[in-house]
Amino acid sequence: MAQDIIIKIIDREGVTHEVLAPTDMNMNLMELVRAYELAPEGTIGICGGMAMCASCQCYVLSDHNLPEKNDDEEAMLAEAFNVKDNSRLGCQLHIHPELEGLTIELAPES
């Protein structure tokens, strides 16, 4: 079994959670937040992870090398609210070993 990594997630109430994330299940950050129930169901991952709703928007706080945004993610973030320079869609960030220690903060619900 591949090694799990630790990811820090600051929820919408400002509480920091350090969670174990599997790297071998093709999971993304949105799914990780849902798996640990760090945001109420129905407020995150509404489109199911297609970069079409921005309900999983998060701010990347750590200095990790992340893949470039694809067109869908760019377009969705251009229509989302509360967007900052470090905004990403959690559903587009796949969990792999290099993300060990990644710290993200969930954007407000909109």
Add this chain to the structure above:
Amino acid sequence: MIKTDILIIGAGPTGLFTVFEAGLLKLKCHLIDALPQPGGQCAEIYPKKPIYDIPAFPEVLAGDLVTNLMKQIEPFQPGFTLGERAETIEKLEDGTFVVTTHKGTKHNAPIVAIAGGLGSFEPRKPPIEGIESFEENGVEYFIKDPEIYRDKTVIIAGGGDSALDWSIFLTDVAKSVTLVHRRNEFRGALDSVEKVQELKNKGKIEVITPAEVIGVHGNGKIDRVSIERDGEIFQKQCDHFVPLFGLAPKLGPIAEWGLEIEKNAIKVDNALDYQTNIPGIYAIGDVNTYPGKLKLILCGFHEATLMCQSAYQRIFPDRKYVMKYTTVGGVEGFDGTKKEAPKAVVKSIN
């Protein structure tokens, strides 16, 4: 008053398939949906995306799934109230329910099946300070009646199809149209983007990009907005500001119906029939929750099937019925059509 046997709230895949299973039991269905077309999320959010986990379909586009479901239920002649959100529910003395939409359309049925997915789709409202006070006073989140924009100055914000399409349409109606979008690229249909470019070149639409409306102003009624572009903030006069940032589902009025809610979903009895805490009201598909719940279309189909059997027993407590296989019993539509398996031709041996 529209009368039916099973009133289905939500015309997504689960709601649509309910019509089929109910039809096999000779029960008629009517569907209410806030969206103007059937199909729910499949039609609204991702019609061109493939789904891979529908049994026996290695791959099917969400839009095609809806088209096929509509074809499958056609013989059962479902009724539709589209573009209206189910607002209130009331139980009558005879035990049946009356559901009224926000437009006042009334529906009466002994069974209500809530197949509302994540809720009804409502416009996403930008977090601009004080914008609520201008709602109905020059700020509209969707366009109901284009005539109110005649000879007015209109500012539209957004980068998708509806922002592009309405910008194009209103050039013939409004005094002036300005489109504000946060980046230079638009993600609407290519011909809409090209049309806006053409209208911009002709001076019929002003396009302000990459920019964002960050403030709304006026005395009672909106008269200008603040726009930020490249760190610079300026104001622009307008009679109407129309932010078109797509739709997001909200559980909405259903949450006030006295149903037990958990995790933004309706609790149901999954050991039996997906009934809610109110007898006669069922919840199926993504809108419900129970231990081990999975929000999958295929689970919604299963839930719809079981729920219909329970609904039948509730409507006809004294009648006996056993489930029949469609291959054996065929499918008799309410429209007089009948589908059945061809009988094998037996040839005698001499």
